[in-house]
Amino acid sequence: MNGMWRKLMVAAAFSLAAVSASAAEVTVAVAANFTSTMKTLAAKFEAKTGNKVVVSFGSTGKLYTQIVNGAPYDVFLSADTARPQLLEQNGKAVVGSRFTYALGRLVLWSAKPGVVDTEGTILNDGDFEHIAIANPKTAPYGAAAMEVMNGLGVYDTIKSRIVEGDNIAQTYQFVATGNALIGFVALSEVEAKKTGSWWEVPQGYYTPIRQDAILLKRAAHNAAAKRFMAFLRSGAAQAIIAGSGYGVDQ
C-alpha cells in the first residue's frame, strides 16, 4: 500500500511538472460578435507562437459578470469600452493594457435575398412580422440598433415586433432560421457567409462600437497572454480583422 502511494505521488508530481512546462496557454473571453474572426486569429497565433489559445464566447455582459466573479480568463475581448473600463476601475484588469482591437459595424440583414435593399427602406415599409436585435441592455450591437431605429423615427411603430437575442450570435440565428425576417446583426457575421440581403448601416447613424481588449489581472505575468495582446495589435492581426467586416483604428 505504502509503495503504491509513493508511486502515485511521484506520478502526480510528474504530471504537475508537465502541466506547468506546457503552461504557455492563453484563455480568452470573447464577445459573441467576434466569434468567427477570433477563430481565424487564434489559429494564426497558435501556428506562429506554439502557444495554445482557449476561447470562451458569450455576450459582453455575461462575460463581464463572470470575470468580476473570478472566471479564469487571461484576456477579455469586449464588444464595448465601458466594461473593460469598469474592470480597470475594479482592479480586475491590468491598467494601461486596454486598446481598441476592432470597430464594430452594424447591418440590417435578412436571410432571404431581395428583402432588405441598400437603403434599409423595409424599416419604414414595415413589411415584416419580427425584427431581431441583440439585448440592448447587455449587447452593444443591440444598443446601436436601438439608436438607429430611434434616429430613423421608426422605433415606436415597430417596437411591438422586436424580438431580442441573448447576444448577437443568437440574434443572427433568429434571422438565419427565418423566425425573424430581418434583424440587426454584426457585419462580420454576414461577411462570413454572404447570403441573403443586407443594408450596411451608415456609421453616422450610431455611436461607433469600439471593441476594447484588456489584459486581466490574473494574467499580469503571463507571457503568452501578453504575446497575444501584442499579436492582436500587430499589422497581420489588424488586417485579418479589417477583412472580416470590422473597422480598425489607423
Added chain:
Amino acid sequence: MTLTQVPLEPVWLTLKLATLTTVLLLLVGTPVAWWLARTRSWWKHPISAVVALPLVLPPTVLGFYLLLLLGPNGPVGHLTTALGLGTLPFTFAGLVVGSTLYSFPFVVQPLQNAFEALGSRPLEVAATLRATPWQAFTTVAVPLALPGFITGAVLGFAHTVGEFGVVLMIGGNIPGETKVLSVAIYDHVEALEWDQTHWLAGGMLLFSFLVVLAMYLVARRARQVAL
C-alpha cells in the same frame, strides 16, 4: 430599492404560463399515463422512452428543434401558418407548447405510478357493480390516484416556473409576452442590476421551497386519507 420598483410583469406572466401549462399537461398527460399503466402492448416501452426524453435532453436541444419545427420553414410552422395562426416562436402560445413538451414526464410519470399502484382489482370490482369504464375511472381510479395527480400537477407547475433554456431559445425576450421570470432574472444579472436580481431571485427561491414543502405535506396527507 423597494418591491414597487421591481418590474413584476414577468412574475404574472410566469404564473400564467405555469397555470395554463399545468392544465394542459393534466388533460393530455392523464390518458397517456392511463394507457401506459394498463397496456401490455410492445409499444409501451418506446412510448415511455419518448415521454421521458425531456428528462435527459438539454433544454437547448429541445429549443433548437422547436425553433426549426415551429419556424416559418418548419413543418409545424407551415401548418400553423396555413391555419391562420402565424408561427409560434416569440409568442406566448409558443412558450405554452414548449413548456408542455418540456414538463411532460414530470406529470405523466407520477400519474402512471399512481395508476399502476391501483392494480386492476378496484376497477374489476367497480365493473361487477355495473360501473361503465368511464364511471370506474372517474369515481374509483381518480380518487384513489389523487396523490399522483397532486404530485404531477405541482411538479409540472414548478418545473415550468423554473424553465429557462427552452424559453431563451424560442422566446425572444418580449416583455409581457415571452419575458418570463427566469429570463428576466438572467437579464438583470447580465445588466449588473443586482437589486432587482435579489428581489426576483430571492423570491423565486422562497417560492420554490414553499411549493416543494407543500407538495410533500399534501402528498402525505392524501396518502393518509387514501389509506
